[in-house]
Amino acid sequence: MTMVNAFGADDFARLSPAEQALIARREKVMGPAYRLFYERPIHIVRGDGVWLYDHDGKAYLDAYNNVASLGHCHPAVVEAITRQTAILNTHTRYLHESVIDYAEQLTATFPTALSQAMLTCTGSEANDLAVRVARSVTGGTGIIVTSLAYHGVTATVSEFSPSLGESVALGPHVRTVAPPDPYRQSPEEARDRFGRDVRGAIDDLRRHGIKPALLIVDTIFSSDGVVPEPRGFLKPAVEAIHHAGGLFVADEVQPGFGRTGDTMWGFERHGVEPDMVTLGKPMGNGYPMAGVVVKPEVIAEFGRRSRYFNTFGGNPVAAAAGIAVLHALSSERLQENALNVGAYIRAGLSRLAEAFPCIGDVRGVGLFIGVEMVSDARAKTPDAAITTRLVNGLRERRVLISASGPHANVLKIRPPMVFSRDNADTLIEAMRDTLAAL
8 A cells, every 4th residue: 555656667667778777776775675656756856845856957746745844945944953953963861951942842732731752763763662651551562553554664663554564564462443434434433433443452452361552543544545534533442442541642743733724733633632642754844853742640650660762862953953843833824824725725626526536535634635536436436546547647747646545546645834825726737637638
């Protein structure tokens, strides 16, 4: 699923000699595990706002990148990183006021109970740390995730990231549950079934002598096909894991920092309060920083028994980047922009669906949108083939998106939060042209 639009060996012969040579060099020195996007990979050399530029100077509209959530090379973030790099960069075993300033500003965006922050470099590290804390607090080892979740690549976290594929084995302590399907289920069915499935996973863990430690979900269910609705469907599941003595971890690496528009954090849309929240990608707008925001009572016992140290996690340069991101989100009203432009995009895509019945469903919130492609609208039959053709057709029109979902048939549209209505018009017209060509 995760590489629906991947470059493959069959595509190699269609490339220019220069492209073939660069890919051959890459494979020789970097090995076989890496993957490239698109049937015809792009050689990107520069970014600016919502645009990426290739080695020939051609501009591509980035409608997929949530790492540079403020836009590529945001001037305020670049300036903050540059300034602090010229002064000092060290670690959290020394006192540094800006690191504390950042932690205070970050936790101020959360409900009052989530008041402490532990800083890492990547979302994978953050989720790895959350597992350590949950196991220490609960005495359990069992983990419940959705059936196509992606939470990271460390040894521990890859064991509960089923989207990595069948060759990456799930741990024996891991249980998966299907996410809601808002296209094929009523809101009531989606809510009830998800809660019931989590309770079933808890029962199965116990049946095998495994005590539950945590339920962790990406609160926009990105890899599962983008599932923003129905609001509140997480409540029964969170109640179930708490009743079982486990913790609820909200993975906000993808939906967090205002991307959903209506809330700062995805879990807030469901009226639930996590025990821990994990953060990553957009936290530094491209500078590698991540973290865990946690309730003090959850971390208290872990902190008494264990030291936590991360050489680069929470360094002063990262703190400078993080503060600049939070300031830009507020001063540029990017959460509001995500809400308004996201609604504009969904309206435009819904109009396209009237002309192209292969668009079965348009869903999302803010600037996180899923478009489900089908071969039969009445039967709601998933169509991965047309999805792949669309993603690559858009790439040829210099518009970048991706795809996800259990049937590899959901277009994933997740642009930088500075995306404008003019950018949205470019995206929608490219979609129209690509669909017409197909």
